[in-house]
Amino acid sequence: MKRALTLCVAATFAAATAFPQPAAAQSKAGAAKPPPTAVERDAVTAEFEKFREVLEDANPAELFEAKGEELWKARRGPNNASLERCDLGLGPGVVKGAYVHLPRYFADVDKVMDAERRIVHCMTTLQGFKLEELAKRPFSTANATPDPVALVTYVAGQSRGMKIAVPQKHPKERATFEVGREIFFYRAGSYDFSCASCHGEDGKRIRTQQLPNFTKADQAIRAYQGWPGYRLTGGVMHTLQWRLWDCFRQQRFPEPGYVSDSLTALLTYLAVNANGQVYKGPGIKR
Amino acid sequence: MADPMRIRARLEGDVADVRVLMAHPMETGQRKDAAGNVVPLHFIQTITAHLNGKPVFQAEVSQAISRNPVFGFKVKGAKAGDKLTITWIDNKGDKRTDEMTLAAG
Numbered sequence: 001m002k003r004a005l006t007l008c009v010a011a012t013f014a015a016a017t018a019f020p021q022p023a024a025a026q027s028k029a030g031a032a033k034p035p036p037t038a039v040e041r042d043a044v045t046a047e048f049e050k051f052r053e054v055l056e057d058a059n060p061a062e063l064f065e066a067k068g069e070e071l072w073k074a075r076r077g078p079n080n081a082s083l084e085r086c087d088l089g090l091g092p093g094v095v096k097g098a099y100v101h102l103p104r105y106f107a108d109v110d111k112v113m114d115a116e117r118r119i120v121h122c123m124t125t126l127q128g129f130k131l132e133e134l135a136k137r138p139f140s141t142a143n144a145t146p147d148p149v150a151l152v153t154y155v156a157g158q159s160r161g162m163k164i165a166v167p168q169k170h171p172k173e174r175a176t177f178e179v180g181r182e183i184f185f186y187r188a189g190s191y192d193f194s195c196a197s198c199h200g201e202d203g204k205r206i207r208t209q210q211l212p213n214f215t216k217a218d219q220a221i222r223a224y225q226g227w228p229g230y231r232l233t234g235g236v237m238h239t240l241q242w243r244l245w246d247c248f249r250q251q252r253f254p255e256p257g258y259v260s261d262s263l264t265a266l267l268t269y270l271a272v273n274a275n276g277q278v279y280k281g282p283g284i285k286r
Numbered sequence: 287m288a289d290p291m292r293i294r295a296r297l298e299g300d301v302a303d304v305r306v307l308m309a310h311p312m313e314t315g316q317r318k319d320a321a322g323n324v325v326p327l328h329f330i331q332t333i334t335a336h337l338n339g340k341p342v343f344q345a346e347v348s349q350a351i352s353r354n355p356v357f358g359f360k361v362k363g364a365k366a367g368d369k370l371t372i373t374w375i376d377n378k379g380d381k382r383t384d385e386m387t388l389a390a391g
Contacts, residue, residue: 060354062292063309142353143319235312235353 045210052284061153061230061282064145064237068154071147077127086122088115088155099159100279103268105170112176114267116152116241117259123148135258139245140236152239153228153282160281164224166271173268180269183262184214193251195266199223220273226283233286240267288382293372295364295388302364302388304335305356306372312353329377330355336371337361366390 072083072095088098089106103114113121123129140149168174187194195214198204202219204211212222228239244263248255256262289309296303308330315327327349335343342361361370366388373383
């Protein structure tokens with residue numbers, strides 16, 4: 001079927017070039033499917049924005065924030081400890097405003113960590129959970145939401161309305177940013193693709209979805225904005241760990257490990273590019 | 287025990303514009319799990335709202351409603367300090383009631 005269609009299109013194209021048609025017929029053929037003008041595209045985008053506003057008015061992500069708060073405060077795991085001593089970078093137990101300063105360097109592990117990675121680190125060190133167990137089912141499904149997902153949603157919600165200020169003071173933070181940039185522009189895989197293929201230029205889109213250019217601050221916020229996000233498709237809560245994992249899957253890259261160095265690096269690159277923009281809290285997606 | 291609802295209301299004059307966010311799987315009975323077994327029907331059947339103990343709203347809903355549904359409705363004759371109570375009951379008999387006090391808009 002697909003082959004037949006391709007042939008048909010090729011034949012039409014050949015006919016059009018080989019035998020120039022009268023002007024009237026040409027304009028009629030053109031009128032059947034005119035490409036959308038810039039104004040029409042903007043109008044469609046504006047309609048989507050209205051739709052998004054309505055959705056944001058009552059975002060089920062709030063349910064996961066509440067769940068995450070409960071998990072944060074509860075004594076759990078083999079050590080029967082709560083996460084209230086977990087240091088997200090602003091001191092043990094400080095959650096308010098921590099998310100907009102992540103990823104950052106943590107001296108205790110001598111590494112840069114993003115929000116989900118740090119939370120998972122706390123779950124393993126404070127509560128005694130096993131990373132291998134957590135990494136077995138890291139992403140939400142229709143049947144289950146992993147604990148780190150709810151926890152990240154709670155932590156992110158505690159930075160609602162704050163300006164993104166990801167530090168770049170420590171040499172490792174700067175090095176991580178550089179590695180992230182490298183990954184962003186690295187073309188490879190069976191599609192010869194990179195993140196920048198879709199997100200490195202203005203005005204690109206997939207179907208009706210506008211693609212932000214993450215190399216610019218005002219658009220890089222859109223990589224951060226809305227994540228963690230509640231996806232209406234399937235009704236599941238997802239984090240940036242999932243989002244980036246899925247980007248690599250779509251590019252036919254080897255999928256990065258859960259809470260791995262490469263994801264922290266890429267998140268650092270995206271977050272630093274969005275520095276200075278206001279984070280609006282967990283979002284809602286189609 | 288079901289998770290709590292999130293109830294939000296905005297007063298405009300004597301009309302309260304209410305939004306209720308409920309945590310519920312809302313299974314359609316058509317989905318299969320990883321092992322291929324049909325996930326049984328599990329959905330909210332009845333939603334009721336009371337203002338100061340007086341019923342103001344009742345809905346019979348079906349499995350066609352999405353997971354974690356949001357319901358919006360308006361109540362006339364409401365004022366700041368009134369107690370709004372929302373209850374849902376699902377087809378397994380599980381129920382959840384949450385209450386909020388209307389604040390001046």
